[in-house]
Amino acid sequence: MACVPDEIVQRGKGKCQICNERDADAYWMASPEYFYVCQGCAVEKLPTLIVDSMRIMDRDRINTTLERVKSAFWRAATLRLLREVRNND
Numbered sequence: 001m002a003c004v005p006d007e008i009v010q011r012g013k014g015k016c017q018i019c020n021e022r023d024a025d026a027y028w029m030a031s032p033e034y035f036y037v038c039q040g041c042a043v044e045k046l047p048t049l050i051v052d053s054m055r056i057m058d059r060d061r062i063n064t065t066l067e068r069v070k071s072a073f074w075r076a077a078t079l080r081l082l083r084e085v086r087n088n089d
């Protein structure tokens with residue numbers, strides 16, 4: 001799933017599809033529609049989805065997956081910061 005810049009998301013336009021209470025802070029392109037999520041659910045619920053997607057739960061697998069999650073998080077944060085710098089120029 002590709003993350004779409006959240007500046008594209010208009011508050012009030014999309015409700016979080018996990019809690020169905022708060023406005024979405026971000027969305028991903030999913031098939032066939034977008035998947036909307038608020039920051040609270042992204043932080044608290046998406047890690048659960050990652051763990052649930054793991055078929056084998058052993059120490060090595062958990063550690064490897066956690067390292068991949070951390071790598072993906074920092075890559076996304078870097079790309080987001082670069083985008084903000086570009087938008088402020």
Ligand SMILES: [Zn+2]
Nearest residue numbers: 016019038041
């Ligand atoms: Zn939510």
